[in-house]
Amino acid sequence: MDEARIARRGLSPRLWLAGGWLLLALLAAIFAPLIAPQDPLAQDLMLERLPPFWLDGAEPGYWLGTDSLGRDLLSRLIFGGRIAFIVAFAAATSACLIGSALGLIAGYFGGWADRIISRIVDVWMAFPPVLFAILLVAVLGTGLSSVILAIAIIDWTRFCRVIRAEAMSQARMDYVESARIAGYGRIGIMLREVLPNVLPSVVALLSLEMGIAVIVEAILSFVNLSISTDDPTWGSIIAEGRLSIHQAWWVLVFPLITLILTVLSFSQFGEALKARFDPVLR
Amino acid sequence: MSACLDIRRLSAVLPNGQRVLRSVSLAVQAGEVRALVGESGAGKTMIGKAVLGVLPKSVRVVEGEMLIEGEDLGRLDAKARRNLIGARTALIPQDPLTALNPSRRIGAQMTDRLVRILGWSGERADKRIRQLLDEVQIRDPERVLKSYPHELSGGMRQRVLIAAAFAAEPRLIVADEPTTALDVTVQKQILRLIAQLQRDHGTAILFVTHDLGVVAKISQKVSVLYAGKMVEEAETAALFAAPQHPYTRALIAATPRYTDPYASLKPVDESVLAGLAAEIAAADKEWRPGHG
Numbered sequence: 001m002d003e004a005r006i007a008r009r010g011l012s013p014r015l016w017l018a019g020g021w022l023l024l025a026l027l028a029a030i031f032a033p034l035i036a037p038q039d040p041l042a043q044d045l046m047l048e049r050l051p052p053f054w055l056d057g058a059e060p061g062y063w064l065g066t067d068s069l070g071r072d073l074l075s076r077l078i079f080g081g082r083i084a085f086i087v088a089f090a091a092a093t094s095a096c097l098i099g100s101a102l103g104l105i106a107g108y109f110g111g112w113a114d115r116i117i118s119r120i121v122d123v124w125m126a127f128p129p130v131l132f133a134i135l136l137v138a139v140l141g142t143g144l145s146s147v148i149l150a151i152a153i154i155d156w157t158r159f160c161r162v163i164r165a166e167a168m169s170q171a172r173m174d175y176v177e178s179a180r181i182a183g184y185g186r187i188g189i190m191l192r193e194v195l196p197n198v199l200p201s202v203v204a205l206l207s208l209e210m211g212i213a214v215i216v217e218a219i220l221s222f223v224n225l226s227i228s229t230d231d232p233t234w235g236s237i238i239a240e241g242r243l244s245i246h247q248a249w250w251v252l253v254f255p256l257i258t259l260i261l262t263v264l265s266f267s268q269f270g271e272a273l274k275a276r277f278d279p280v281l282r
Numbered sequence: 283m284s285a286c287l288d289i290r291r292l293s294a295v296l297p298n299g300q301r302v303l304r305s306v307s308l309a310v311q312a313g314e315v316r317a318l319v320g321e322s323g324a325g326k327t328m329i330g331k332a333v334l335g336v337l338p339k340s341v342r343v344v345e346g347e348m349l350i351e352g353e354d355l356g357r358l359d360a361k362a363r364r365n366l367i368g369a370r371t372a373l374i375p376q377d378p379l380t381a382l383n384p385s386r387r388i389g390a391q392m393t394d395r396l397v398r399i400l401g402w403s404g405e406r407a408d409k410r411i412r413q414l415l416d417e418v419q420i421r422d423p424e425r426v427l428k429s430y431p432h433e434l435s436g437g438m439r440q441r442v443l444i445a446a447a448f449a450a451e452p453r454l455i456v457a458d459e460p461t462t463a464l465d466v467t468v469q470k471q472i473l474r475l476i477a478q479l480q481r482d483h484g485t486a487i488l489f490v491t492h493d494l495g496v497v498a499k500i501s502q503k504v505s506v507l508y509a510g511k512m513v514e515e516a517e518t519a520a521l522f523a524a525p526q527h528p529y530t531r532a533l534i535a536a537t538p539r540y541t542d543p544y545a546s547l548k549p550v551d552e553s554v555l556a557g558l559a560a561e562i563a564a565a566d567k568e569w570r571p572g573h574g
Contacts, residue, residue, distance in 0.1 A: 110339075174381035175391075181334045182395045183368025192394075196385040 015272035018265040025262055029081035037061050038072035040079040040232050045070050049248040065250045067240055073251060076232035077258055083226075083233045084262065087148055087217040088210040094152035095213075096206045099159025104198065106160070107167025108190045118164070121157045129154050130219055137225045147226050151213050158212075159205055166198040200278040207270025211263035218259055234259050284352030285309040286454050286486040287333060292346030293569075294328065294337070294510075302328055302341060304511040304565060310454065312351075313484045315477075317497040317518070319533070320507035326490045327376075328510070330456040333488065335367050351453060368399055372447040374457040374476070378439035378464075382431035389427030392446050400450055414445035417482070418475055437468035441475065448479050455480075457489045461496060473500060494537045498522060506530050508558055511565065528554045 028035055038061065047070040050062050058065065064073040106117040133150045140146035170176065171194060179189045214234070220226040221235025234255045241252030287310040294303040303325050310316040318326045331337045333348060335355070348355045350370055355363050375381040383391055389411070396407035415423040418441040431439060440460065447455050457476065461469040477500050480487055489501055497504055497518060504521045506514040506529065514527040525531045532550040 174375045174377060175383045177336050178373055178375065178381060180336050181367060181371065181373050183364045183399045188398075193383055197383065199385070 012272055012276070014268050015276070018268035018272065021261055021265045022269060025081050025258075025265075026085055028078050029085050032078045032082055036072075036075035036078045037063065038075045040071060040075040041230065043069040043071055049244065049251075051248070052250050052254075064254050065248065067237070067251045068244045068248065071232075073237070073254055076237055077234070077255060080232045080234045080237060080255070081258075083144070083231060084214050084217060086144065087151065088213045088266070091148045091151035091155070091213040091217075092206055092209040094148065095155040095209055096159050096202065098152065099156035100163045100198075100202050102156070103160040103163030104167050104190060104195065107164040108171045108194050109186070110168070110171075114164070117160065121160050124154075124157045127154075130216070133216055133220060134223060134225055137220055142225055142227065144227055147217055147220055150220075151216050154216075155209060155212060158209060159202070162201060162205055163198055166201050167194050170194045170197050200274045203277060204270040204274035207273060208267045211266030214259065214263055214266070284349065286312040286314070286351060287488065288347075288349040288352075289329070289333070290347045290349075292329070292332065292343065292348065294332065294341050294343045297340055297342075301566065301569075302510045303332070303343075304509070304562065305346070305569070306507070306510070306512050308505055308512070308515075310486050310488055312453065312486055314503065315480060315487045315489055315501045317489045317491060317501035317504045318507060319491060319494060319497055319504060321492060323509075324507045325510035326492075326507055327458055329507075330373075330458050330488060330490050333367075333454075334371055334373055334456055335363060369450070370453045372450065372452040372455050374440075374444055374447045374455060374460040376459040376462055378436055378443055379431075381443055382439060384431050386430075387427070388429050388431065388434070388442055392427075392442070392449065395446070396450060410449055411445070414449050415442075417448070417479060418442075418445045420445070436464055437472065440464060440468075440472050444472070444475060444479065448483055448485065451483065452485060454486045454488065457487055459491050461493070462491075476500065494534060506533065509562055511558075511562055513558070529558055 044066075047059060047062065047066050048068055050059050050066040050070075051057055052065045052073075053060075053063050055065075062072050062074070064077070066072055067076070102117050106114040132154050136150035136153060137146050140149060167190075176189060176193050179193050184192070217226060217233065218235030218238060221233040222239045224236070224239070226233055226235060237255040238252060238259070241248070241250075241255060245252050287308070289306060289308040291305045291307055292303050293301060293305050295301050306325075306329060308316070308318075308329070318329060320326050328337070328341065332343060333350075337343070350366060353366060355366070358366060382388070389408075392411045393404065393407040396402045396410060397404055402410070411427070412423050415426060420426050420438070420441055426434065426438065426442065434442070444460075460476065461472050464472060473496060476487070479485070487500075489496075491497060501518050504514075504516060504518050505512055506521075506527065508529055514521070514525065514530045516526070521530065522534065525534055529550070532548075532554045535548050536550055
C-alpha cells in the first residue's frame with residue numbers, strides 16, 4: 001500500500017509540469033542579469049520590430065524578436081518575471097495571512113466575531129476588484145510596494161471566505177468537542193485542532209492567489225498604474241504589444257503566453273500540493 | 283458518600299422556549315454503569331453533553347444542579363469547571379470517524395492531553411498510552427501510534443478512543459452510543475472491551491444508547507427517557523423482568539429477537555404515546571423555571 005501511494009505521488013504530472021514551469025520562470029527571474037541575452041532597456045531603432053528567430057529577417061541574439069523601440073522581447077520578459085514573482089509572493093502571502101487569520105477567527109469563534117468579519121467581507125466584495133485596485137494605486141502612488149499592498153488589501157477576502165467555511169465545519173467535528181471536554185483553551189483548540197486541518201486549503205489558495213496577483217499586476221501595468229514605466233513588466237509589454245499588433249504580433253503574444261502559463265501553473269501547483277498534503281485525500 | 287454523578291431536576295430549553303430536558307434527575311454511583319435509553323431526540327445525548335459542559339450554544343439550562351463527586355458544577359467559575367470536567371470525566375464518542383483529528387498522528391493526539399492538560403512528562407504519557415493500547419488489545423501499538431486516523435479501521439479507531447478515554451483515569455465516562463457507527467461484529471468486541479476496562483478501572487459510565495440489547499449486556503441500572511422526561515428508572519434485571527411504565531414495556535416489545543425477528547417487531551403503541559404526551563403536557567403546565 002505504501003508503494004502504491006509513493007508511485008501515485010511520484011506520477012503526478014500536474015505537479016511536475018506546473019512546478020517545472022514555475023521553477024524555470026523563477027530561476028530565470030532570479031538570474032535575469034546573467035541569462036538575458038540583451039539589456040532589456042536598450043533601445044535601437046535600427047532593430048525595431050524584429051521577428052522571432054524562425055521568421056525571415058530575424059537577428060541572432062534576439063530570439064523572440066524586438067518591440068517598436070528595438071528592445072529585445074525575451075530579455076524584457078525575463079526581467080518582467082522578477083516583478084511578477086516579487087508581487088506574486090509578497091502580495092499573495094500578505095493577503096493569505098490577513099484573510100486566513102480573520103477567516104479562522106470568524107469560522108471557529110462564530111458569534112459576534114463572525115458577524116463583524118463577515119459583514120466587512122460582504123462590503124469588501126461589493127467593490128469591483130480591478131477598479132478598486134486602480135483606485136488604491138492611484139491613491140497610494142505607483143510603485144512596487146503600493147501594488148503589493150493594493151492586491152493584499154483587495155484579495156484577503158478570498159482567503160477569509162474559504163477558511164471561514166472550513167473552520168466552521170471543522171469546529172463542529174467531534175475531535176474539537178473532545179478537546180473542549182479535555183479542557184483545552186479556545187485559542188489552543190483553534191491553533192492545534194482546527195488550523196492543521198484547514199492548512200491544505202490555505203496552501204492551495206495561496207498558490208492560486210499568486211497567479212491572481214500576477215494577473216492583477218499585469219492589469220495595473222497595462223493601464224500604466226504599476227511600477228515606473230521604465231522597468232519592464234509583463235503587463236506593460238502586453239500594453240505596448242497591443243499598439244503594434246498588426247505590425248508585430250509577437251510583442252503581444254509571447255508575454256500573453258508567459259502570463260497564462262504562469263497563472264495556470266500557480267493554480268495547478270496549488271491543487272496538486274493540496275492533494276498531496278491533505279491526509280485524507282492522500 | 284456522594285454519587286459520582288448527581289443530576290438534580292435538570293431542565294434545558296431551546297431558544298423558542300421548547301423544553302428539551304424536563305426536570306431530569308439521575309445519579310450514577312462510583313463504578314456503576316448506568317444506561318440511558320430512549321428514542322432519537324429524547325435528549326439522551328443532551329444529558330451527556332450537559333454533564334461534559336459542551337451543550338450547543340442554542341440550548342440553555344434553566345434549572346437544576348449537576349454534581350460530580352459532590353462538587354456542584356454550577357457553583358464553580360468557568361475555568362474551575364473546565365478543569366474539573368477535564369480531570370474527572372472523559373467521552374467515548376459515537377462516531378470514531380470524526381472524533382480523531384485527521385491531520386495529527388494517533389500517538390501525538392493521545393499523549394497530548396496527558397502532557398498538556400494534566401502536566402505529565404512525555405515519557406510517562408507515552409508509557410501510559412502503550413499500556414492502554416495493550417488493554418484494548420491493539421497488537422501493534424508502534425504502527426498505530428504512528429498512523430493517521432484515516433489509516434485505521436473504524437473498530438481500531440474506536441479502540442483508540444476507548445484507550446484515550448481511560449488513559450487519564452477519569453472517575454466518570456460518558457459513552458455516547460459508542461457502538462452505533464460500527465459493524466455488528468465489531469460492536470460486540472467493542473462492548474466487551476468497554477465492559478472489561480470499566481471493571482478493571484472501576485470507572486463509572488453513563489452509557490447513552492437506543493439499543494436495549496446493549497443495555498442488557500453492559501449496565502447495572504437503566505434510565506428510560508422520552509422527550510426529555512425521565513420515564514422509568516430501575517435495576518437492569520428488574521426493568522427487563524417487570525417494566526413498570528407502559529412506554530418501557532412497549533420499548534422492550536419493540537426490540538427484535540433472534541428467535542422470531544419479524545413477528546416481534548412492533549412499533550410503540552399509539553395509545554402509549556398519547557398517554558405520555560398527556561403526562562408531559564400536564565407537567566409542562568405546572569412547570570415554572572426554578573420551581574420544578
